Amino acid sequence: MELIVLAIKDIFRRKGKSLYLLVAIVIPVAILSTILLTFDNADSSLSNLASKFGFTLIVQPKNVRVDRINQIGVNTEEYIPEGVVREIEKRVREIILNPKDRIITVVRFYKDEKVLAGKYEVSSVVAGVDFKSELEAKPSWTLTDGRWPTSDREAVLGGTYASSRKISLNDTVTINGSEFKVAGILQNYNSSEDYMVFAPFAEVQKLFDKTGFVSVINIQNVSLDKDKKLLQAAVEDINRNIPNITALSPQQFSTMKYTLLKKTLKFLLAIVVATVAVSIFSIFNIMTSVLYSRVKEIGLLKSVGASRSQLLTIFLSEYLTIGLIGGMIGYPLGLFMTYLLDSFLLKLGTGVRVNLLYVLVALLVGVFCSFAASSYPIYRLSRIKITESFRTQWEG
Amino acid sequence: MSEFIRTNGLKKIYHVGDQRVEALKGVDLEIAQGDFVVFMGHSGSGKTTLVSTIGGLTRPTEGTVLIEGKNIWKLNDSQLSNFRNRKIGFMFQSFSLLPTLNVLNNVVMPAIFNSNSRKKDTDALKSKAISLLTDLDMKSKVNSFPSELSGGEQRRVAIARALINDPEIILADEPTGELDIRTEKEVIEICCQINNVYKKTLIVVSHSLTWLEKAKTTIVMKDGFIYKDLADPVQAIMNGVCK
Numbered sequence: 001m002e003l004i005v006l007a008i009k010d011i012f013r014r015k016g017k018s019l020y021l022l023v024a025i026v027i028p029v030a031i032l033s034t035i036l037l038t039f040d041n042a043d044s045s046l047s048n049l050a051s052k053f054g055f056t057l058i059v060q061p062k063n064v065r066v067d068r069i070n071q072i073g074v075n076t077e078e079y080i081p082e083g084v085v086r087e088i089e090k091r092v093r094e095i096i097l098n099p100k101d102r103i104i105t106v107v108r109f110y111k112d113e114k115v116l117a118g119k120y121e122v123s124s125v126v127a128g129v130d131f132k133s134e135l136e137a138k139p140s141w142t143l144t145d146g147r148w149p150t151s152d153r154e155a156v157l158g159g160t161y162a163s164s165r166k167i168s169l170n171d172t173v174t175i176n177g178s179e180f181k182v183a184g185i186l187q188n189y190n191s192s193e194d195y196m197v198f199a200p201f202a203e204v205q206k207l208f209d210k211t212g213f214v215s216v217i218n219i220q221n222v223s224l225d226k227d228k229k230l231l232q233a234a235v236e237d238i239n240r241n242i243p244n245i246t247a248l249s250p251q252q253f254s255t256m257k258y259t260l261l262k263k264t265l266k267f268l269l270a271i272v273v274a275t276v277a278v279s280i281f282s283i284f285n286i287m288t289s290v291l292y293s294r295v296k297e298i299g300l301l302k303s304v305g306a307s308r309s310q311l312l313t314i315f316l317s318e319y320l321t322i323g324l325i326g327g328m329i330g331y332p333l334g335l336f337m338t339y340l341l342d343s344f345l346l347k348l349g350t351g352v353r354v355n356l357l358y359v360l361v362a363l364l365v366g367v368f369c370s371f372a373a374s375s376y377p378i379y380r381l382s383r384i385k386i387t388e389s390f391r392t393q394w395e396g
Numbered sequence: 397m398s399e400f401i402r403t404n405g406l407k408k409i410y411h412v413g414d415q416r417v418e419a420l421k422g423v424d425l426e427i428a429q430g431d432f433v434v435f436m437g438h439s440g441s442g443k444t445t446l447v448s449t450i451g452g453l454t455r456p457t458e459g460t461v462l463i464e465g466k467n468i469w470k471l472n473d474s475q476l477s478n479f480r481n482r483k484i485g486f487m488f489q490s491f492s493l494l495p496t497l498n499v500l501n502n503v504v505m506p507a508i509f510n511s512n513s514r515k516k517d518t519d520a521l522k523s524k525a526i527s528l529l530t531d532l533d534m535k536s537k538v539n540s541f542p543s544e545l546s547g548g549e550q551r552r553v554a555i556a557r558a559l560i561n562d563p564e565i566i567l568a569d570e571p572t573g574e575l576d577i578r579t580e581k582e583v584i585e586i587c588c589q590i591n592n593v594y595k596k597t598l599i600v601v602s603h604s605l606t607w608l609e610k611a612k613t614t615i616v617m618k619d620g621f622i623y624k625d626l627a628d629p630v631q632a633i634m635n636g637v638c639k
Binding site for chain 1: 482
């Protein structure tokens with residue numbers, strides 16, 4: 001029998017106390033894993049979104065701030081005069097190297113509105129879009145059902161929007177008193193578009209008495225796509241010369257959308273660090289109490305010849321093993337919590353993926369918590385006088 | 397018999413709160429190899445302190461403990477642990493078995509702290525432990541846990557464990573305390589065998605007069621001193637020196 005085997009046998013014989021310690025370690029590890037994985041998911045969602053945009057440059061009103069975009073990440077409060085579109089196209093044309101390079105401009109109008117969808121009125125984001133230019137810019141945009149609108153009174157619904165409200169093709173949605181027939185259901189892209197109602201651009205402008213105004217201008221151009229420096233030059237030129245607008249690259253736009261989320265997660269991460277610190281203190285208390293109940297055992301081991309270093313090996317092995325198991329349980333629990341958080345609250349839509357780095361972090365945090373909490377009491381107890389230890393009571 | 401254990405001017409002072417308790421007041425003692433010594437005396441006379449000082453469990457305040465001419469209290473922690481592991485087998489009145497290990501593992505346990513034994517084949521160690529347990533009529537209990545054993549059976553396991561590293565000295569502090577008369581006699585018989593058959597130096601601390609019939613040497617202690625000039629220590633005990 002080796003020292004480590006002695007330690008492992010102890011864990012299994014002291015199931016109750018080992019379990020108690022295990023729970024104390026699993027909780028901070030699981031919380032930490034949840035936050036790290038959610039943080040990771042937000043990053044993935046960010047890059048997914050950027051790659052799905054299909055646009056080179058996005059222009060939106062200057063007043064749009066992170067805290068003023070709605071929950072699915074679009075601006076529905078501030079607008080830009082439509083005349084700015086030509087000015088932007090002109091400036092982009094001046095900057096790009098190839099004069100024959102095509103510039104595709106797609107404008108959208110967004111409005112938060114109660115829409116009568118099915119039996120109930122639901123708060124929705126209505127997007128006024130020019131379907132022709134949208135499809136030109138994003139050929140991958142596809143419908144799972146139906147066709148693209150051919151009349152002013154037809155609409156397309158985001159996949160999640162339609163399924164969650166049980167709306168089918170040829171049903172009617174009423175926007176601001178006007179009825180639109182559902183001509184098509186858009187494929188889900190794990191983006192904000194999954195939650196929108198799309199209707200013809202000019203009709204939506206008219207419905208909300210905003211003719212001549214747009215929410216966002218999207219520009220697509222191959223030269224700017226290829227050359228990041230050129231893109232940056234275009235962004236800076238537009239921002240410098242056209243008042244009351246903000247030009248962004250899609251990556252910047254997505255980053256802005258997720259800044260708030262990431263700030264929240266960073267704040268949560270700080271809370272987790274504090275939780276881990278408090279947990280270590282709690283584990284320290286539990287560990288001290290558990291270890292002091294084993295004083296007589298320590299005395300007995302010393303009396304039969306265990307040296308201080310051998311005692312440290314036995315007890316540290318025992319508690320580090322519990323820490324390791326805590327990490328092994330804490331990480332999958334964190335995965336599950338991330339899944340719940342994503343499914344019911346954040347809806348980042350990236351799914352839950354195992355991250356090997358975070359597996360390692362979870363194991364290390366489990367072991368670290370255990371080590372930080374147990375090393376001092378173990379060190380103190382390894383120095384206890386044998387005869388003193390025999391005066392205490394056995395605790396199995 | 398040659399001198400094997402020697403103490404010179406051994407003193408031990410405990411501080412309990414503001415109180416200063418002199419447990420040993422300068423004990424000079426010699427024990428020969430192969431001797432069977434029983435320490436007797438009233439509670440607080442210093443016999444347990446003396447034996448634990450000899451066994452490397454309690455550091456004396458003053459004086460030396462020489463085993464085979466070597467002062468054990470000059471050894472560092474690792475050397476002292478090694479000394480306890482190889483030279484001495486301990487038997488205590490209670491709390492002597494680890495409740496988390498079965499009988500076999502309790503007996504083998506001292507060997508895992510012995511660098512020489514660890515190199516040996518684990519099977520050989522287990523065979524030796526089973527052989528010792530068989531000698532002590534405990535073979536059928538090798539897989540039992542201490543909580544499943546009677547007091548007498550627990551003492552036998554403690555005896556087997558004390559012998560596993562083949563030490564030269566067996567120290568037993570009240571090994572028959574809390575046992576009924578029949579079991580006490582059994583344990584004493586086993587201890588006699590350890591002394592006679594295994595040729596171990598046996599040092600026992602006890603209040604029980606039953607030991608006096610078997611011991612080769614009886615040492616009576618009172619108030620931290622040894623009664624050296626007692627013509628008949630047994631008679632002195634019977635007359636109430638240790639009561």
